[in-house]
Amino acid sequence: MKPLLQVAGLSKAFGGNKVLEHIDFTLGQGEILGLLGPNGSGKSTLLNAISGFTAVDAGEIMIDQRRIDRLPTDQLVGRGIARTFQLPAMPERMSVMEVVMSAGIRHHGFWSSVLPLPGARLAEREDREKAAALLDELLLTQVRDLPAAALSGGQKKLLGIACALMGSPKLLMLDEPMAGVHPNLRNEIVDTLIRLNREGLSLMIIEHDMHFIRDICHRCIVLDRGHIVATCRPDELTHNAKVLEAYLGTPAQPLPEAV
Amino acid sequence: MFDFLLHIISIAGIYALIAVGLNIQSGYAGLLNFGQIAFAGIGAYAVGIGAHLGCSPLLSIPAGMVLAMAVGLLMAGLGGKLAADYWGIATLAVAEIIRTLAFNEDWLTGGPQGISGIVMPFDAGGQRADNLLFAGVIMGLLALAAIISQRMSRRRFGRALRLMREQPQLAVCFGYQIPALKRTALVVSAALTAFAGSLLAFYTGYVSPDYLLSSESFIIWSMVMIGGLGNVYGVVAGALLVQCLYSFIPFAKDLIDINTDIAGALRLGAVGAILLACLLGRPGGLFPERLRKIP
């Protein structure tokens, strides 16, 4: 499997607090990687570092063998990276459809918005159709004309995913996508993500929902206090002593399968 | 009476153009610019100085617009690290510096007296015909500006600005460059406002440093907030309303014999009271920005 994302020697400290220490891992093309760990283990910081929201103190991050750790946040879309947020804040005075249409655009398009240039109308229609298709996939079509801020927490997460997909990314990073989502929607989302993965999208997902991890992830890495303590398949997690130690705090015997 | 109404329409139209310019910055992009009037003043002075030197308006108007756009870039440059309210005050300071320059450099700007005797660039035969033609031109330009502004707000650039206004973090995530968006919004607004300022100089026939007073920026803000921040047609309505107040109250002064100070107090107080009432009761303005539905 060709590597898509390579992280080497990544370290980040906030003041004296070492949040990430010498993180090394690779995500292959077409892989779905789960990122697990107890609260405070550094998962969100790692995601923020890769997506350009936090500067790193040391280390390298590469997409397709090109370094991205020094790039400003707005240029990462051009490198094929998209992400969602744990608590998505959405605009109040823009409709859901408008928000999705505005995602994934790399140039602000001033002249095409003011003058009746030949390509302008076509580009606008393409955006509209792509946005409508994405909203349809994520079951948001019936709310497309509502203010984006009026959506429920779960719907906002789906909207975040739709926006992230608008830019046709190579790597999609999801920050706790299942939290707050209605159980009925869960399977639809899992199916959508798996289908997108088969079409070539790679995923890195922070999640606590173990069923979700088992349903979708090819591989998991587990963080504890800024270090990677385990890399394994989802079904191996409950047997891994390091993982249990991270979550439960003391060395423990492997728990029975029923857990 | 007809001449008076024509006058109000012309002045209101020019101020509405400036308000449309401010709306692009503050309504769509959420920028708190309190020095907007600097752009109008530059446009007015460009025409005045040009007339003084014998230049054609075809030269002086674009020159004013270019200079205003440069000042707009300067203001955008200040915006990089500043929080919104600090930036607002910095723009106020920039406008005040320009006013001080206009006040002092009389070799260029005519000093406190300004420049007068600016004639309209056309002659339709007679004062009233001139005024009528000018009013028609202003209305036409206003309609054009409003339609283009509305169209822009519904398309990519408008969406980009509004996203930056409400969720800048999301905008960055989607790949927009915030400084570039701010620069473009400011430069576009500056060009439009300078053009309106040039029209004002032609219409009134003179330009003075009083055009650049901070109170003028505040009046434009009143028009925009009362009319409807983010809604270009609301903003135009707000401009008309405030200008009517500003013009009719001194008119009443002649009718019912109140002194100048009280007339001045009444119109300032009326605008302030309506503005406050809007802010407290109807924060979106008389015609709030509505959700734009995509077909």
Added chain:
Amino acid sequence: MLQFILDTLIRTADLALIAVGLSLVYGLVKFPNIAHVQYAMIGAFISGYLLRAGAPLWLAGVLSCALIGLLAVLLHHLVFRRLLRSGPAHGMIGALAVSMILIALVLGSAGSAPLTYALTVSRAWAWGDALISPAQIGSIAITGLLLMLFTLLLFKTSLGRSIRALAGNRELAAASGLNADAITNGVNFLSGALAALGGTLLAMNTSAYVNQGNDLLLPILAAAILGGLGNPLGAVVGALLIAATETLVISFDFSGLSWGLFSFVPVTYINAASFIILIITLLLRPYGLFHREVHRV
């Protein structure tokens, strides 16, 4: 040189109290209340009218401060508290609306002519080759005294601690048992009183006039921002800097530097010099000179 120092001190005294008031309130409301300078203007007028009515200067001043303090509290409750929920932009525009109404009220009742205090004019005192009038000395002395009292209040009393806590983190302070509402009222009253006092002292040396607030707006904002909004003592340093710049710009003979091309900068450039200083400072230190001031989240 002595004249320069005296002129700087006089101008600092003009600005300091009002700037401190503005900075103090910013800590609470998190936006620059541009109506604050109008409080100074109205305070000057009220003192003037009370003087004309026969009150002694000290009483006129005290009553004016009390009335404007109350006005500040009232306006906070009626207007600013509600606007804050919509964000600092609405706060600033609301302050603008309030300013317009206040100016209109004064213009309508007092007219556009300046109101002088009609105090006995005494001769200026000479000190070396510098001149200063007793009224100006009074201004500087009262300002200095009040700033000292204010510093003591802010750092040595529990009320001062509470004010600083509230400015730092409102929710936390309220949760730890501070009576946020009472302190807010107190701070508003104090800032209004300071503004009124500053306006009165200013008018004592010149006159009270309706545009006084507008003329003060940018220098006061510049002083408060230089010191860092929310840092009241920083505002004093800001006022000093603005005053020094202004005095320097108009007193300095530039003919040596410019090969005799021009000697003195025109008086009307005074303010422009301060604003350029402000803009340069903001470019280098976006939150003012003293970084310890309140940051909005």
